[in-house]
Amino acid sequence: MVSNLIKLENVWKIYQMGDVQVPALKGIDLEVKKGEFLAIAGVSGSGKSTMMNLIGCLDLPSKGKIFLGGDDIASFRESKLAQIRGQKIGFVFQQFNLIPTLTALENVMLPLEFQDVDTSTARKKALEILNLVGLGDRVHHLPSQLSGGQQQRVAISRALSVDPEIILADEPTGNLDSKTGEFIMDVLNKIHRKDSKTIIIVTHDFYLVKRAERVVFLKDGQVERIEHNHKEQGGEFA
Amino acid sequence: MRFNKSLKLAVNILVHSKLRSWLTIIGIVIGIAAVVAIVSIGAGMQQNVESRLGGLGADIITISPGGGRASAGFRGGHGGGMPGTTATAATAENLTKKDVLVLQSVGGIEYIQGTVSGRGEMYYLGEKATISIDGVDPLVWKEMTTSELESGRLLGPSDYNVVVVGSRVAKDTFKQPLTLNRMITLEEKAFKVVGILKESGGFGGDDNKIIMPIKAARDTLEDVGSDEFDSITLKVANTDDVDQIMEEADKKLMISRHLTERGKDFSIRSAKSTQETMSDITQTMTLFLGAIAAVSLLVGAVGIANTMFTSVLEKTKEIGIMKSIGAKNSDIMMIFLLNSAIVGLVGGLLGICLGTGIASLLPLLGMRMMGMGREGMTTAVTPSLLFFALLISIGIGMAAGVIPAYRASKLKPVDALRYE
Numbered sequence: 001m002v003s004n005l006i007k008l009e010n011v012w013k014i015y016q017m018g019d020v021q022v023p024a025l026k027g028i029d030l031e032v033k034k035g036e037f038l039a040i041a042g043v044s045g046s047g048k049s050t051m052m053n054l055i056g057c058l059d060l061p062s063k064g065k066i067f068l069g070g071d072d073i074a075s076f077r078e079s080k081l082a083q084i085r086g087q088k089i090g091f092v093f094q095q096f097n098l099i100p101t102l103t104a105l106e107n108v109m110l111p112l113e114f115q116d117v118d119t120s121t122a123r124k125k126a127l128e129i130l131n132l133v134g135l136g137d138r139v140h141h142l143p144s145q146l147s148g149g150q151q152q153r154v155a156i157s158r159a160l161s162v163d164p165e166i167i168l169a170d171e172p173t174g175n176l177d178s179k180t181g182e183f184i185m186d187v188l189n190k191i192h193r194k195d196s197k198t199i200i201i202v203t204h205d206f207y208l209v210k211r212a213e214r215v216v217f218l219k220d221g222q223v224e225r226i227e228h229n230h231k232e233q234g235g236e237f238a
Numbered sequence: 239m240r241f242n243k244s245l246k247l248a249v250n251i252l253v254h255s256k257l258r259s260w261l262t263i264i265g266i267v268i269g270i271a272a273v274v275a276i277v278s279i280g281a282g283m284q285q286n287v288e289s290r291l292g293g294l295g296a297d298i299i300t301i302s303p304g305g306g307r308a309s310a311g312f313r314g315g316h317g318g319g320m321p322g323t324t325a326t327a328a329t330a331e332n333l334t335k336k337d338v339l340v341l342q343s344v345g346g347i348e349y350i351q352g353t354v355s356g357r358g359e360m361y362y363l364g365e366k367a368t369i370s371i372d373g374v375d376p377l378v379w380k381e382m383t384t385s386e387l388e389s390g391r392l393l394g395p396s397d398y399n400v401v402v403v404g405s406r407v408a409k410d411t412f413k414q415p416l417t418l419n420r421m422i423t424l425e426e427k428a429f430k431v432v433g434i435l436k437e438s439g440g441f442g443g444d445d446n447k448i449i450m451p452i453k454a455a456r457d458t459l460e461d462v463g464s465d466e467f468d469s470i471t472l473k474v475a476n477t478d479d480v481d482q483i484m485e486e487a488d489k490k491l492m493i494s495r496h497l498t499e500r501g502k503d504f505s506i507r508s509a510k511s512t513q514e515t516m517s518d519i520t521q522t523m524t525l526f527l528g529a530i531a532a533v534s535l536l537v538g539a540v541g542i543a544n545t546m547f548t549s550v551l552e553k554t555k556e557i558g559i560m561k562s563i564g565a566k567n568s569d570i571m572m573i574f575l576l577n578s579a580i581v582g583l584v585g586g587l588l589g590i591c592l593g594t595g596i597a598s599l600l601p602l603l604g605m606r607m608m609g610m611g612r613e614g615m616t617t618a619v620t621p622s623l624l625f626f627a628l629l630i631s632i633g634i635g636m637a638a639g640v641i642p643a644y645r646a647s648k649l650k651p652v653d654a655l656r657y658e
């Protein structure tokens with residue numbers, strides 16, 4: 001059964017700013033299939049990050065329902081949400097968001113340690129992934145000793161370390177030059193094709209948007225339109 | 239998350255924390271150092287009092303002229319003499335033979351000893367020294383004294399111009415040590431040394447004294463009336479009766495001397511009561527100083543709490559990151575609680591080092607004002623004290639960290655991630 005891994009039903013997110021209510025999302029309906037490569041596009045302030053955070057269980061909707069694998073995330077307790085974030089979802093952020101006092105290796109091992117994986121297994125796994133993204137010789141560097149592109153590769157490694165079903169990347173190339181950004185996109189593409197992971201990526205970049213199978217355009221907190229890119233692009237970047 | 243991983247992260251936070259946060263540890267360091275030093279001084283004083291009063295004998299009651307129990311405790315000691323012999327006898331009536339007779343009517347007393355005492359000039363091989371002299375009834379003294387002979391013999395009933403000397407008088411007072419059968423001159427009279435006592439080390443011991451028959455003492459010392467005593471010592475038959483006998487003796491003396499409680503011109507005490515008084519004093523002092531130390535610990539705790547709040551604030555984004563990759567609230571709570579526990583531990587360890595250092599230096603500074611002399615000041619740093627100091631410092635660290643750690647754990651992941 002090709003199930004909907006992620007399903008948003010009339011999702012609202014309203015921020016309370018003093019007396020004013022700021023609706024960031026206004027009734028979003030969306031279904032994402034397992035193994036899909038989805039892009040979310042839209043101008044600044046259209047609600048892309050807000051939507052990502054909800055899908056990633058970093059926040060709960062004000063109204064509406066979000067289903068992950070059939071379960072309503074609003075019904076979960078805090079520890080269960082943490083478990084989902086730790087096991088099912090891998091985050092990649094625009095600002096890399098590495099722990100500055102931990103080395104590349106320790107950063108990648110951290111999600112595994114939150115899942116009580118024993119140290120030697122975690123270490124092996126982390127080294128394997130870091131090698132995969134071409135950072136085998138930088139594992140003991142602190143984030144501050146790495147370039148932006150390298151930091152983002154560490155962040156991707158960290159997201160992959162627990163072998164999650166879903167990768168959520170919020171403007172992963174936003175802080176990188178176009179060439180490095182392309183490299184990061186190649187890595188994400190590879191993951192998608194090889195491990196058939198579900199990937200959702202937020203971006204303004206029209207060029208990057210075209211690499212996704214499907215693009216959701218947001219405007220003022222609502223889905224403006226959805227485009228399908230039928231062209232298979234994987235080969236070009238392999 | 240496993241405990242050792244949380245611990246690793248907690249240590250990581252501490253290692254990378256700013257100098258400012260290290261500085262707040264000082265509050266705990268000083269507090270713990272003060273506690274360790276104060277408690278060890280208190281314990282040392284306690285041990286001191288106990289060991290020194292041990293030599294007094296639990297079955298001995300001493301009555302001396304001069305009221306006021308409070309002044310009695312710290313007198314005597316290094317200078318020698320039974321406690322109270324240097325008391326303010328000027329205004330008080332001396333004890334007399336009549337008092338001895340009154341005391342004889344108190345039951346349960348085995349021996350009664352009237353002692354005259356004073357200080358006299360002593361010459362020996364051309365050297366001069368002022369020495370405390372006790373005049374005692376040789377027969378009774380033999381039974382009552384807790385001092386032991388090192389060589390020679392004790393005083394005998396027919397002795398007149400002979401003396402027994404305390405170990406420090408014999409060994410330390412003159413360049414040439416006093417030996418048996420030597421002649422010495424006391425207040426222009428010649429005496430023969432017939433016995434030398436072993437060192438007692440104790441508080442009311444005879445180490446710094448010369449003991450001679452009371453008849454000789456009356457003739458030698460100035461200002462001693464023919465039937466007056468400077469102190470009366472009772473040896474009770476049964477140690478359990480000490481308190482009761484003391485009370486009775488006190489009552490009878492008050493009546494015979496026509497005294498009221500306010501005009502009381504003698505003091506009566508036992509080794510036990512003296513010890514209790516001294517213990518009370520040391521305990522009160524320890525408590526008082528301990529309270530000051532506790533205040534400083536409290537300040538230290540507030541300092542740590544403050545640092546923890548700042549630290550949590552500074553780490554907000556990292557907390558968000560950790561939550562986004564699967565950290566549970568309990569994981570965050572644990573990490574920050576451990577962090578503050580480690581801060582407490584480090585502060586405690588440093589404080590123990592400092593406190594032990596202070597405790598070992600204090601005796602060198604010589605607390606002469608305590609009237610105990612150089613060797614009178616000892617401190618006792620026990621393993622259990624150190625253990626409790628560590629426990630307290632860790633506890634304070636954790637107590638100070640609980641609220642900040644709780645706040646950190648309750649942060650919403652999105653909000654924490656947005657924090658810059």
Ligand SMILES: Nc1ncnc2c1ncn2[C@@H]1O[C@H](COP(=O)(O)OP(=O)(O)OP(=O)(O)O)[C@@H](O)[C@H]1O
Pocket residue numbers: 015016017022023024042043044045046047048049050051
């Ligand atoms: N914590 C918040 N409190 C109040 N308003 C918020 C909060 N987070 C987001 N908003 C508002 O919600 C709207 C959507 O924000 P969001 O961050 O989702 O936009 P975005 O599409 O990711 O924009 P960008 O491309 O600039 O990242 C914005 O108008 C923003 O001001």
Ligand SMILES: [Mg+2]
Pocket residue numbers: 048049050170
């Ligand atoms: Mg955004």
